[in-house]
Amino acid sequence: MPSPASTSRARVAVLVSGGGTNLQALLDADLGGDVVLVVSDAPGAGGLARAEAAGVETAVVRLADHPDRPAWDGALADAVAAAAPDLVVLAGFMRILGPAFVRRFRILNVHPSLLPAFAGTRAVEEALAWGVTLTGCTVHFVDEEVDHGPIVGQEAVAVLPDDSPATLHERIKTVEHRLLVRCVTLACQGRLAVRGRHVEIEP
Ligand code: GRF
Secondary structure, three states: OOOHHHHHOEEEEEEEOOOOHHHHHHHHOOOOEEEEEEEEOOOOOHHHHHHHHOOOEEEEOOHHHOOOHHHHHHHHHHHHHOOOOOEEEEOOOOOOOOHHHHHHOOEEEEEOOOOOOOOOOOHHHHHHHHOOOEEEEEEEEOOOOOOOOOEEEEEEEEOOOOOOHHHHHHHHHHHHHHHHHHHHHHHHOOOEEEEOOEEEEOO
C-alpha cells in the first residue's frame, strides 16, 4: 500500500524495448513522481534489468503471445493500467501503439531527432544520410500518428564530420537523458498544458 504521503506524487509507467539508458536517467532523477512500473515488449530488454535493480515492478507483454495487434495493444494497456499511472513514458519503446492505448493514457515519447524532421525508427541514420549539420532530440506527447504529437521540449546536437550512426546516437542520448528528465518532471508537477499543437509550461 502506498503511504499517505506518496499518494499525491505522480505515478509513472515507462515502456522500453532496449537498453534503457533513458529509463535509467528517470530512475536516477528526482522527478517529483515515482516510476512504479516498467513494461517491455521484449523479454531480454536491458531496461527490465535496470528496473529490477531499482526495485521497480516489471511486466513483459510480447506481440508474439497475442493473435493480432489490437489484442496485444489491449493486453499492454491492461498491464499498464494495473499500475494506475498518471503518466506513461515511451523511453525507447520500438513498437507503434494502437488508438485504444493512446486514448487511454497521457503519454510522452522521446525521439532522437528534431521533429518533424526524421520521424520513424531510423532517425539518426536518416539525419546523417541527409547531410544535416544539426539534429537533436524531441520529447512530445503521443497522439495517434507516429512521432507526431505536441512538442514539450527539444535540444539540438551538432553532427560532426566523422560521425557514424553510433557516435551521433550516443551524443544525442546524453542530451535526451536531461531533456526527458526535465519534461517528465514538468509533467509530474502538473505543469504541462496542451493547447492544440502547443504545450505551455505553467508556473
Ligand atoms: C533513444 O534514442 C530514444 O530516443 C529512441 O530509442 C533510444 C532508446 O535508448 N526512441 P535507451 O534504450 O533509452 O538507451
